[in-house]
Every structure is written in structure tokens, then in C-alpha cells.
Amino acid sequence: MLNFEYYNPTRIVFGKGTIAKTGDMARAYGKNILLHYGGGSIKKNGVYIKVIDSLKAAGVHVTELAGVVPNPRLSLVREGIELCREKQIDMILAVGGGSVIDSAKAIAFGSLLPDGQDVWRDYYLKGEGYSISKTLPVGVVLTIPAAGSESSSGSVITDWDTHTKRPVNSETLIPRFAIMDPETNFSLPAYQVACGASDILAHLHERYFTMEKHNDLSDRMLENAMRNVISYAPLALKHPYDYRYRAELMWTGTLAHNNLLDQGRIADWASHDIEHELSGLYDIAHGAGLAIVFPAWMKYVYRDNIDRFVQYATRVWSVSLSLDDKDVVVESAIDRLESFYRSLGLPVRLSDAGIGNEHLKRMAKSAVTGRSHLGNFKKLQAEDIEKILKLAM
Amino acid sequence: MLNFEYYNPTRIVFGKGTIAKTGDMARAYGKNILLHYGGGSIKKNGVYIKVIDSLKAAGVHVTELAGVVPNPRLSLVREGIELCREKQIDMILAVGGGSVIDSAKAIAFGSLLPDGQDVWRDYYLKGEGYSISKTLPVGVVLTIPAAGSESSSGSVITDWDTHTKRPVNSETLIPRFAIMDPETNFSLPAYQVACGASDILAHLHERYFTMEKHNDLSDRMLENAMRNVISYAPLALKHPYDYRYRAELMWTGTLAHNNLLDQGRIADWASHDIEHELSGLYDIAHGAGLAIVFPAWMKYVYRDNIDRFVQYATRVWSVSLSLDDKDVVVESAIDRLESFYRSLGLPVRLSDAGIGNEHLKRMAKSAVTGRSHLGNFKKLQAEDIEKILKLAM
Numbered sequence: 001m002l003n004f005e006y007y008n009p010t011r012i013v014f015g016k017g018t019i020a021k022t023g024d025m026a027r028a029y030g031k032n033i034l035l036h037y038g039g040g041s042i043k044k045n046g047v048y049i050k051v052i053d054s055l056k057a058a059g060v061h062v063t064e065l066a067g068v069v070p071n072p073r074l075s076l077v078r079e080g081i082e083l084c085r086e087k088q089i090d091m092i093l094a095v096g097g098g099s100v101i102d103s104a105k106a107i108a109f110g111s112l113l114p115d116g117q118d119v120w121r122d123y124y125l126k127g128e129g130y131s132i133s134k135t136l137p138v139g140v141v142l143t144i145p146a147a148g149s150e151s152s153s154g155s156v157i158t159d160w161d162t163h164t165k166r167p168v169n170s171e172t173l174i175p176r177f178a179i180m181d182p183e184t185n186f187s188l189p190a191y192q193v194a195c196g197a198s199d200i201l202a203h204l205h206e207r208y209f210t211m212e213k214h215n216d217l218s219d220r221m222l223e224n225a226m227r228n229v230i231s232y233a234p235l236a237l238k239h240p241y242d243y244r245y246r247a248e249l250m251w252t253g254t255l256a257h258n259n260l261l262d263q264g265r266i267a268d269w270a271s272h273d274i275e276h277e278l279s280g281l282y283d284i285a286h287g288a289g290l291a292i293v294f295p296a297w298m299k300y301v302y303r304d305n306i307d308r309f310v311q312y313a314t315r316v317w318s319v320s321l322s323l324d325d326k327d328v329v330v331e332s333a334i335d336r337l338e339s340f341y342r343s344l345g346l347p348v349r350l351s352d353a354g355i356g357n358e359h360l361k362r363m364a365k366s367a368v369t370g371r372s373h374l375g376n377f378k379k380l381q382a383e384d385i386e387k388i389l390k391l392a393m
Numbered sequence: 394m395l396n397f398e399y400y401n402p403t404r405i406v407f408g409k410g411t412i413a414k415t416g417d418m419a420r421a422y423g424k425n426i427l428l429h430y431g432g433g434s435i436k437k438n439g440v441y442i443k444v445i446d447s448l449k450a451a452g453v454h455v456t457e458l459a460g461v462v463p464n465p466r467l468s469l470v471r472e473g474i475e476l477c478r479e480k481q482i483d484m485i486l487a488v489g490g491g492s493v494i495d496s497a498k499a500i501a502f503g504s505l506l507p508d509g510q511d512v513w514r515d516y517y518l519k520g521e522g523y524s525i526s527k528t529l530p531v532g533v534v535l536t537i538p539a540a541g542s543e544s545s546s547g548s549v550i551t552d553w554d555t556h557t558k559r560p561v562n563s564e565t566l567i568p569r570f571a572i573m574d575p576e577t578n579f580s581l582p583a584y585q586v587a588c589g590a591s592d593i594l595a596h597l598h599e600r601y602f603t604m605e606k607h608n609d610l611s612d613r614m615l616e617n618a619m620r621n622v623i624s625y626a627p628l629a630l631k632h633p634y635d636y637r638y639r640a641e642l643m644w645t646g647t648l649a650h651n652n653l654l655d656q657g658r659i660a661d662w663a664s665h666d667i668e669h670e671l672s673g674l675y676d677i678a679h680g681a682g683l684a685i686v687f688p689a690w691m692k693y694v695y696r697d698n699i700d701r702f703v704q705y706a707t708r709v710w711s712v713s714l715s716l717d718d719k720d721v722v723v724e725s726a727i728d729r730l731e732s733f734y735r736s737l738g739l740p741v742r743l744s745d746a747g748i749g750n751e752h753l754k755r756m757a758k759s760a761v762t763g764r765s766h767l768g769n770f771k772k773l774q775a776e777d778i779e780k781i782l783k784l785a786m
Contacts, residue, residue: 001640003408008401014656015396214637216624217645220617228610244607247394251657252610260653263407264644 001215001264008258010151011177014251016243018181019050022093022141023058025177029137030090033060034083036104037095038068045187047143051095063087065107068096070286071279072103074120074159080107081119084136091137094175098147098199098286101140105155105173109135124157124166127370132170140178145185145250146196146287148203148257150178158280164366165280180254182246190237193249194344195287197233200253201226202290206269207262208312209377211305215264222261223315228252230316230340237344270375271297274385277363284353291346292353295338296392301378302330309333350392360389394608394657401651403544404570407644409636411574412443415486415534416451418570422530423483426453427476429497430488431461435536438580444488444534456480458500461489463679464672465496467513467552473500474512477529484530487568491540491592491679494533498548498566502528517550517559520763525563533571537581538643539589539680541596541650543571551673557759558673573647575639583630586642587737588680590626593646594619595683599662600655601705602770604698608657615654616708621645623709623733630737663768664690667778670756677746684734684741688727689785694771695723702726743785753782 013021026033033055042048055062065080083089084107094104110119112134123130140150149155153174158165185193208222229252236245255261274297275289302309306326313319313333321329338348347353364385373379380388406414419426426448435441448455458473476482477500487497503512505527516523533543542548546567551558578586601615622645629638648654667690668682695702699719706712706726714722731741740746757778766772773781 001408001637001644003411005404005406007404011398011400012656013398015394018396214640217618217621217641217648220621221614224613224617225610228613231609244394247607247657248610251394255610255653263405264640 002212002266004263006259006263007171008151008174008260010175010258012151012180012254013177014180016181016183018179019047019141019184020054022051022139022179023054023056023060025179026055026091026093026139027058027060029139029176031060032088032090033062034080034087034089034092034107035062035064035095036068036080036092036100036107037064037066038100039066041187042095042143045143045184047095047141047184051093051141055093063089068100068103070099071158071165071283072099074157077103077106077110077119077157081110084111089136091139093139093141095141095143097142097144097196098149101138101142101147101149101175102155102157104138105135105149106157107136108138109170109173111136120157120159123168125164125370127166130168132168132172135172138173138175140175142178142180142250143184144188144192144196145246145253146199148200148253150175150180151254151258153259156276163280165276167276178254180250182243182250185236185246185250186241190240191285191345193236193240194233194346195285196253197229197236197249197344198287198291198341198346200249200256201229202271202287202294203256204229204261205294206272207265207267209268209301209308210262210265211377212265218261218263218265219311223312225252225256225261226316233344266376268375268377270377270380273367273374274363274388277367278355281359281363282353282355284355288347288353291341291348292350292392293388295334295348296388298330298334298337299391300384300388304378306330350389357390357393360386364389395605395659397656399652399656400564401544401567401653403568403651405544405573405647406570407573409574409576411572412440412534412577413447415444415532415572416447416449416453418572419448419484419486419532420451420453422532422569424453425481425483426455427473427480427482427485427500428455428457428488429461429473429485429493429500430457430459431490431493432459434580435488438536438577440488440534440536440577444486448486456482461493461496463492464551464558464676465492467550470496470499470503470512470550474503477504482529484532486532486534488534488536490535490537490589491542494531494535494540494542494568495548495550497531498528498542499550500529501531502563502566504529513550513552516561518557518763520559523561525561525565528565531566531568533568535571535573535643536577537585537589538578538639538646539592541593541646543568543573544647544651546652549669556673558669571647573643575636575643578629578639578643579634581633583633584678584738586629586633587626587739588678589646590622590629590642590737591680591684591734591739593642593649594622595664595680595687596649597622597654598687599665600658600660602661602694602701603655603658604770605658611654611656611658612704616705618645618649618654619709626737659769661768661770663770663773666760666767667756667781670760671748674752674756675746675748677748681740681746684739685743685746685785686781688731688741689781691723691727691730692784693777693781697771699723743782750783750786753779757782
């Protein structure tokens with residue numbers, strides 16, 4: 001187990017009717033609030049009006065910035081930064097899923113950067129070596145269980161002009177509070193629920209596949225969070241108005257990505273980085289891209305530490321084949337993973353998503369641009385990534 | 394799953410050599426520090442000198458208050474409160490295990506109480522209806538994995554004059570940071586390691602046995618944390634200088650009691666309250682008392698929700714008997730739990746600890762004094778508690 005430092009101060013307010021607390025919680029951080037959200041879904045499902053009512057009752061002044069799209073765009077971030085400066089915003093309230101929250105985080109630190117620094121060039125594009133010291137406080141009303149951004153330190157933004165999707169990470173970006181009412185998930189389209197479940201599972205996979213040994217508490221926690229996704233995602237799709245299954249998925253989504261479950265180890269993240277190329281270029285849903293990339297990544301890397309994959313196969317997928325042939329044990333687990341994705345209605349091959357082989361080399365090259373390699377379980381170069389993408393054809 | 398609010402801002406600094414960071418971390422909260430600890434063990438194992446060196450290097454002024462004993466005493470808390478007021482202490486650094494940390498928490502809020510309020514009478518004895526708004530910041534260097542107080546909101550103090558042991562709980566009591574180096578555990582006496590493991594397992598049991606349904610992520614996390622204690626406590630005893638097993642136990646001890654694992658449910662806590670009577674009267678180690686109380690409590694209550702105990706038996710203890718006779722399934726699990734405690738060298742009956750039946754009624758009556766009942770899985774009155782203590786004879 002490696003040395004680690006863990007700190008996560010997000011206040012989670014979870015359950016039915018909790019959106020009514022939004023106003024008071026936001027008010028604690030100032031009177032001038034930027035309400036950041038996506039398209040019309042929060043207006044259709046009633047979340048918008050509940051949030052506005054609560055903010056009004058708390059007596060705060062609200063400036064709105066809507067229009068966040070999946071794979072949130074740098075252009076809107078720049079607009080938000082200008083708006084925060086102009087309106088002297090005290091805090092940003094993100095109402096939506098991971099895209100809205102990631103966009104809010106970018107605006108939150110971008111608007112406090114000194115003259116001459118650029119949010120994209122000097123942070124997202126830089127990859128490492130930056131330090132984010134000041135941000136506006138971000139609060140969240142979460143409506144989609146998926147990205148885990150509601151209590152994570154990360155933000156991923158896409159520059160659509162150059163089709164580049166990049167993350168930043170900083171403890172200062174962890175939201176101050178997250179209001180999570182599983183009832184807001186009742187009206188989500190089935191495909192979005194499936195993509196969310198895939199994203200949650202991917203966050204667990206990324207942390208599970210490590211070369212670090214003797215970190216069994218984290219292994220067990222990750223395995224069981226995976227089993228929870230595998231158990232409850234199909235039930236949430238089958239019974240969309242059942243609170244129990246929504247609540248399981250929503251809480252699992254937060255714990256999958258608040259960094260608690262990868263302390264003492266180095267997580268992988270290659271599959272996320274490869275997927276960023278896919279969705280940066282083709283604008284497919286992140287969760288769908290992950291369902292395509294992960295099985296291919298597993299097939300390419302598992303022999304580098306087959307015992308870790310055997311543990312995964314037996315503990316997560318209950319594969320009970322003889323260990324006399326470990327390859328078969330692992331392949332069975334990957335088969336079960338693919339069947340699980342398919343059962344949710346997700347693509348598991350590039351062709352399922354209508355993507356051909358014309359840009360594999362370009363994506364593989366772009367993924368490592370400015371980086372020495374992708375991933376930590378196996379350090380990948382452009383030629384490895386191209387092979388993984390070919391396995392995903 | 395019930396609505397919940399979760400917030401835990403303790404910064405965990407975990408691993409080899411981390412004590413060197415103590416000075417800088419404490420310094421962030423002020424220059425005038427109360428160093429609170431127990432007897433001589435931190436002087437023998439080298440922790441004291443490392444802490445002092447780090448504090449000196451950070452340029453803080455240190456006032457020492459030693460002498461905390463297991464079942465920490467109100468008398469020393471009162472002494473600490475006077476000392477903090479007299480020396481205008483900015484923060485308290487607790488170096489030790491749960492007793493030292495609990496004592497530090499009591500001093501931390503006690504020293505800021507207004508005139509006319511008493512730390513014992515108006516808080517610990519009150520049981521409920523109090524609110525702790527101000528405390529000195531508490532930092533921790535943890536040397537014993539057991540109580541989980543390093544990132545919990547609770548503190549338990551004993552008034553030795555009246556043999557009364559009582560808890561308080563408040564979010565404001567959560568320590569600001571906890572430095573956790575598993576190497577400090579190498580020299581712990583085997584009995585203390587065993588008692589610590591029993592305390593950790595008890596924190597998991599208390600949260601697991603709930604009447605709340607459909608909270609499966611927490612169930613799974615609790616079951617696996619239990620399996621981790623069951624796997625690694627014997628290994629830590631067998632190989633006391635093996636870092637891996639110490640690290641597993643230490644991290645499990647924190648997660649068992651930082652409240653993460655009981656969100657969305659009402660935990661029980663009757664066994665802890667009953668044990669407080671035992672250790673308040675006989676001054677036995679808390680973990681030993683819990684090993685005596687828990688099997689008896691289980692035998693007394695399990696029929697109130699036998700399916701929860703069947704889940705525990707199958708998932709935690711791998712009991713694979715037919716469900717045609719659920720009582721036998723549950724009894725087998727309790728047998729395995731008792732064998733586990735015995736394998737660690739712990740008592741599982743009052744008689745094992747040299748305690749007779751002379752005060753059972755007194756303890757049972759004292760346990761519910763000022764309370765409507767003990768526990769939540771089954772609400773216990775004095776006569777129930779007496780029966781449980783008889784089952785523990």
C-alpha cells in the first residue's frame with residue numbers, strides 16, 4: 001500500500017425532497033449566484049422550478065447560464081468566465097450531470113485567474129505542473145448519476161475547434177456541497193441511465209486495475225461497488241420509477257469517483273483517456289465510448305498481471321472455472337462484462353456506434369500528444385492505443 | 394434508504410514517515426499547541442520524539458498534558474480545559490489512540506464553553522438536545538487502530554467518581570487532520586491489537602444491524618470491511634512487523650467509523666452502550682467488553698429480523714448451510730464470530746474476564762438511565778439488557 005493523503009470535504013445531502021435546501025446552502029457562500037445548467041431537461045422534470053423557488057426564498061440574486069452540452073465546450077466556459085467577472089459572482093450552482101459540473105468547475109477557477117493566464121492553454125492543455133489555488137465555490141444539484149463530478153477534484157472540457165478533450169485535477173475544485181435526490185432520475189432516458197452506469201463502472205475499473213499489491217480493503221470496496229452497479233443498473237432500467245434502485249446507483253456513482261476507493265494505489269485511466277479521443281472526435285456519449293474501450297483495453301493488457309484479472313473474474317463476475325487455464329477465466333469475465341453492457345443497450349464495438357477505422361491512427365497519436373504515455377497498469381504508446389482501438393472494431 | 398447528510402472533512406495523511414508532517418499541519422491552526430497523550434508508550438516507540446522534532450521545526454510553542462488512560466477520565470478533561478484557558482491554546486494535538494483523541498475532543502469544546510456551562514453535566518450526561526458550536530481544532534497522530542475517533546464526530550468520557558461512561562456527538566468534533574503511520578503499530582501489545590480489531594468489527598456490526606431495507610451499497614461495504622478485519626487481524630498478530638497487515642487494519646479502522654458506511658440507515662449501538670456499563674464499572678478494555686457483549690446481543694435479537702442475520706452469516710462468514718433452518722445458519726455465524734474472538738485471545742464471556750453476576754441488574758438499570766431505551770434494531774429496556782448480560786455469563 002502506497003502512502004496517501006485523502007481529503008474530501010463535499011457535504012452530501014441525499015434523498016427525497018432535498019432540493020428545497022438548495023437556497024440556504026448556496027446562500028452560505030454569497031448573494032450573487034451563477035445558475036449553470038444544460039438544456040431543457042431540468043425545466044421539463046421540475047428540477048429548475050424547485051431550485052429557483054429555493055434560491056428565491058433564500059434571497060439570493062441569480063444570473064443564469066444555460067446551454068451546457070455533453071462533452072462540455074470550452075466556448076461556453078469562456079462565456080461563463082466573462083459573465084462571472086462582469087456580474088461579480090460569489091458562487092456557482094451547477095444543476096445537472098457531470099458535464100454541467102465540469103463546466104462550472106472550469107468557470108469557477110477560470111474567472112479568478114490573473115491577467116495573462118488562460119484557462120485552456122495554461123491548465124487543461126498543460127497536463128501537469130499547474131496548480132489551481134483559487135476558485136469560486138461550486139455547489140451542485142445532481143440530476144444524473146454517472147460522472148461522480150459532484151464530489152470529485154476533476155473537470156474535463158472539450159475544445160470543439162480542435163476536437164481536443166482534456167482533464168484538470170485539483171483539490172480546490174471539489175464542490176462544497178452536492179444535493180442528490182434520486183427522484184430527479186425517474187425521467188432520465190434509458191440510454192442516459194445506461195451510459196451513466198457504464199461511466200460509474202469505468203471509474204471503479206480504472207481504480208481496480210493497478211500494479212500496486214496489498215491494498216485489499218480498496219479492492220473489496222471496489223469489487224462490491226461494481227457488483228452494486230451490475231445488480232442495480234438493469235433494475236433501474238426495468239423499473240424506472242422505483243426509488244430504491246435509483247438511490248443505489250446514485251450513491252454508488254458518488255463513491256466510485258470521490259477518490260476514497262483508490263487510496264494507496266496508482267489507478268490506470270488509460271481507457272478514459274482513449275475514450276476522450278473518441279468522444280472528442282465523434283461526440284458520442286462518454287459512457288458508450290467507455291463500453292467500447294474497456295473490453296478491448298482488458299484484452300490487450302490482462303496478461304501483464306493476469307492474477308489481478310483472475311481476482312476480478314472470480315470476485316466480481318463469480319467466474320468459477322478452474323485456475324488451470326487463467327486465460328479462459330479472464331476471457332469469461334470480459335465476455336460477461338460485454339454481455340452486461342449489451343443488456344443495457346450500449347455499444348461494445350466501434351462499429352456498433354457507427355465508427356469506422358478511418359481515424360484510429362489519428363486518435364492514437366492525439367491521445368499521447370504532450371504525454372509520455374497513457375495508463376499505469378500498462379504504459380501505452382500510440383502503437384498500443386491503435387492496437388486497442390483495432391481490438392474494439 | 395433513508396435521507397441522509399454526509400460530511401467528513403478530516404485530512405488523512407497515511408503511510409510510512411508521515412509523522413514528519415505533524416509540525417507543519419498543526420502550525421496551520423496556530424502557534425500555541427497542547428500536546429495530549431497517554432502514558433509512556435509513545436516515548437518508548439519513538440513517536441514522541443518524532444512529533445516533538447517536527448513541532449519544533451515548525452516553530453510552534455508546545456504545552457504538554459500526558460496521563461490519558463483507557464476509558465479516559467473526566468478529571469483529566471477538566472484539567473485540560475483549565476490548561477487551555479490559562480495558556481491560550483490554539484489547537485490540540487492528540488497523539489495516541491481513541492482514548493487520547495476522545496479526551497482531546499472533550500477538552501477542545503469544553504475550553505470554549507461559556508461561564509455557567511459544564512462539559513460533563515450539560516453535554517455528556519445530557520444524552521441529547523445539546524449542540525456543540527465551537528471547539529478548538531483537534532489534530533491527531535494515530536498510534537492504535539481501533540476506535541476510529543481520528544475522523545469521527547464522537548467522544549466517550551468516563552466519570553470515575555460515579556462510574557459513568559457517556560458519549561457526545563457533533564460534526565464540529567471531527568478532527569481537522571489525522572496522521573496515520575502503520576509502523577507505529579509494530580510495537581503494540583498483542584492484546585491491544587486484538588481489542589482494536591474487536592472495536593473495529595463492532596463499529597461495523599453496529600452499522601450493519603439495522604431495520605432499514607434497500608441500502609445494499611452500505612451493506613456490501615460493511616461486509617467487506619468486516620471480512621478485511623477477519624482476514625488481517627490474525628495476520629497482524631502472527632507477523633507483527635509486517636507493514637501490509639498493519640496498513641489494512643489501520644485504514645479499515647478509520648473507514649469503519651467515519652460514518653460513511655451507515656448513511657441512509659439507522660445504526661444500532663446498543664452493544665456499545667451496554668459495553669460502556671461494563672468498562673465503566675470494571676475498567677476492562679472496550680474491545681474485550683465488545684467481544685463479550687456482541688455474541689450475547691446477537692443471540693437475543695436475531696429473531697427480530699432473521700433474514701438480515703442470514704445475509705450476515707452467508708456474506709461475511711460464508712455459512713453455506715441450507716436456509717431450511719435459518720436459526721442454525723445464524724447460530725453458526727455467531728459460533729464463528731466467537732471462535733474468531735477467541736483466536737485473537739479475547740474473552741467472549743463475562744466469566745472469561747473474571748466478572749461475576751453480582752452487578753448485572755445495576756448495569757442494566759444504569760444503561761437506560763435518562764434514556765427511553767438502548768439500540769434501534771431492537772429497542773431494549775433494562776430487563777432486556779439484563780437478559781443479554783445473562784446470556785454473556
